[in-house]
Amino acid sequence: MLEFKHVSYHYPATPPVIPDLSFKIEKGEFVALAGSNGAGKSTISRLSNGLLLPSSGEVTVGGFNTKTTRASQIARKVAFLFQNPDRQICQNTVREEVSFGMRVQGFPEEEIKARTEAALETFSLNGDWSPFTRSRGERQRIALASVLAGKPELVILDEPTTGLDYKECTAIMDHIAKLNREEGLTILMVCHDMELIQSYAGRVLVLNRGTLLGDGPTRQIMKDRELLSKARLRPAQIPNLALRLGAGFEDVYTVDEMAALLQKRAGHKEGEE
Amino acid sequence: MNLLQYQPGNSFLHRLNPITKLAAAFLYGAACIISGNLFLVTALIILMILIAATAGLGGRALRLTRNLLILGALMFIIQLFFVRSGDPLLVTGGFVWVTTGGLVSALLLSLRVVAAMLPLMLLFAITEISDLCGALVKKLHVPYRYAFIVTTAFRFVPLFTSEFHDIEDAQRARGVEYDTRNIVKKVQLVAPLFVPLLTSSLRKVDAGAISAEVRGFNLRTYNSGYQQYPFHLADGAAVVLLVALIVVSAVL
Numbered sequence: 380m381l382e383f384k385h386v387s388y389h390y391p392a393t394p395p396v397i398p399d400l401s402f403k404i405e406k407g408e409f410v411a412l413a414g415s416n417g418a419g420k421s422t423i424s425r426l427s428n429g430l431l432l433p434s435s436g437e438v439t440v441g442g443f444n445t446k447t448t449r450a451s452q453i454a455r456k457v458a459f460l461f462q463n464p465d466r467q468i469c470q471n472t473v474r475e476e477v478s479f480g481m482r483v484q485g486f487p488e489e490e491i492k493a494r495t496e497a498a499l500e501t502f503s504l505n506g507d508w509s510p511f512t513r514s515r516g517e518r519q520r521i522a523l524a525s526v527l528a529g530k531p532e533l534v535i536l537d538e539p540t541t542g543l544d545y546k547e548c549t550a551i552m553d554h555i556a557k558l559n560r561e562e563g564l565t566i567l568m569v570c571h572d573m574e575l576i577q578s579y580a581g582r583v584l585v586l587n588r589g590t591l592l593g594d595g596p597t598r599q600i601m602k603d604r605e606l607l608s609k610a611r612l613r614p615a616q617i618p619n620l621a622l623r624l625g626a627g628f629e630d631v632y633t634v635d636e637m638a639a640l641l642q643k644r645a646g647h648k649e650g651e652e
Numbered sequence: 653m654n655l656l657q658y659q660p661g662n663s664f665l666h667r668l669n670p671i672t673k674l675a676a677a678f679l680y681g682a683a684c685i686i687s688g689n690l691f692l693v694t695a696l697i698i699l700m701i702l703i704a705a706t707a708g709l710g711g712r713a714l715r716l717t718r719n720l721l722i723l724g725a726l727m728f729i730i731q732l733f734f735v736r737s738g739d740p741l742l743v744t745g746g747f748v749w750v751t752t753g754g755l756v757s758a759l760l761l762s763l764r765v766v767a768a769m770l771p772l773m774l775l776f777a778i779t780e781i782s783d784l785c786g787a788l789v790k791k792l793h794v795p796y797r798y799a800f801i802v803t804t805a806f807r808f809v810p811l812f813t814s815e816f817h818d819i820e821d822a823q824r825a826r827g828v829e830y831d832t833r834n835i836v837k838k839v840q841l842v843a844p845l846f847v848p849l850l851t852s853s854l855r856k857v858d859a860g861a862i863s864a865e866v867r868g869f870n871l872r873t874y875n876s877g878y879q880q881y882p883f884h885l886a887d888g889a890a891v892v893l894l895v896a897l898i899v900v901s902a903v904l
Binding site: 461 | 827
């Protein structure tokens with residue numbers, strides 16, 4: 380679905396932000412791109428849909444080479460959710476906003492109407508609202524509804540939950556995870572929130588200064604404290620606690636697993652007494 | 653690179669008092685506008701590029717001159733066909749298109765535009781906008797509120813430019829094509845971008861105003877700033893030289 384082949388990128392008159400990067404994401408994967416500030420996450424996300432073009436190497440996405448295909452054409456298959464929804468929202472009503480992307484991409488009018496109404500219902504949005512007067516969480520939901528309404532094959536999420544409270548955050552992420560599970564939607568999530576990554580991503584790419592330090596299943600990456608430390612990250616809380624507790628806790632990964640093990644051990648001790 | 657961005661340095665020009673630099677830019681511009689001599693105005697443009705070079709800004713002055721020449725060329729074309737004085741120079745089918753008076757006037761006007769605007773634009777390359785406003789408040793007792801408006805406006809220009817590019821990227825990512833050659837279509841596509849730009853700008857301005865208010869913005873007086881802006885001998889000499897330049901421009 381997405382492949383970087385020896386990609387380098389540098390902004391004008393600066394050293395390369397991405398020196399030489401290669402990775403591949405298959406259809407249906409939920410991949411997190413993790414790294415601290417300045418790791419090159421946002422640059423990679425913009426290279427992924429042709430908003431930026433590689434200085435050398437190649438990026439292919441959905442069968443398109445970004446060097447030979449316009450970002451607007453790639454948009455038919457690849458949707459991008461920006462960290463700040465206010466950069467995206469430009470229409471007077473939520474309904475117009477949700478249908479905007481499909482309209483500029485030339486979808487048939489009937490299809491636009493059907494998909495818009497379905498997206499409004501899915502995200503519990505009122506089509507007549509003015510998007511500018513809604514709360515931050517609602518604006519993020521409107522932005523997400525408008526990028527998903529066109530049924531893309533890959534969605535790039537750039538820090539999708541910044542500024543959202545827990546309820547809004549889980550509502551948005553649960554919906555994305557459902558689409559990934561049930562409809563095979565490929566997700567690339569740019570993020571440095573390790574709790575969020577642990578909860579939703581199946582695979583993590585760990586970046587530091589534009590270089591890929593690690594690539595593997597989330598469960599495995601979360602236990603590699605040395606790797607995460609090199610990337611100036613720390614594991615999510617439960618894997619971190621498990622690492623600290625050491626022997627007997629190596630395989631503990633979630634709150635449920637930790638609770639079960641602790642209960643089992645407590646029961647065992649009571650039995651001994 | 654932003655051609656109006658401040659470039660730090662310790663040259664003679666950098667060391668002048670901000671008020672002197674502002675006055676000098678206006679006096680130099682005035683000398684160019686007063687002069688009716690084509691050669692003198694051209695010489696003043698070259699002189700300004702050389703002066704800028706002494707502050708390490710020769711390349712930027714040349715780029716600014718090139719950009720200003722584009723504006724000058726537009727004014728040249730308009731002036732060339734509208735001024736009808738002098739002898740006919742280009743006549744077709746009995747209709748006089750261009751006259752000698754029109755040509756001289758158009759040349760003079762376009763060069764004046766370049767010569768008068770160049771020092772004003774270079775002023776921002778050698779003066780930090782906060783210093784300029786600080787000096788205006790301390791030395792000329794301009795109310796801080798107005799100086800702050802100017803500082804803030806300049807500070808927001810690169811911010812809004814970057815914001816605009818991000819908004820444009822967000823729309824390109826949704827399938828909007830901006831590289832159409834159809835002007836009407838381009839305007840139709842670009843116009844909606846101003847909505848998110850305006851809303852985000854208003855949010856930023858509102859947050860900035862609250863932030864300034866809670867930090868005691870209204871308590872500032874002329875003496876609140878730590879920085880001092882003393883005048884030196886070089887400042888006086890620069891003003892005298894520029895007044896002399898105005899006299900020469902008026903005479904020649």
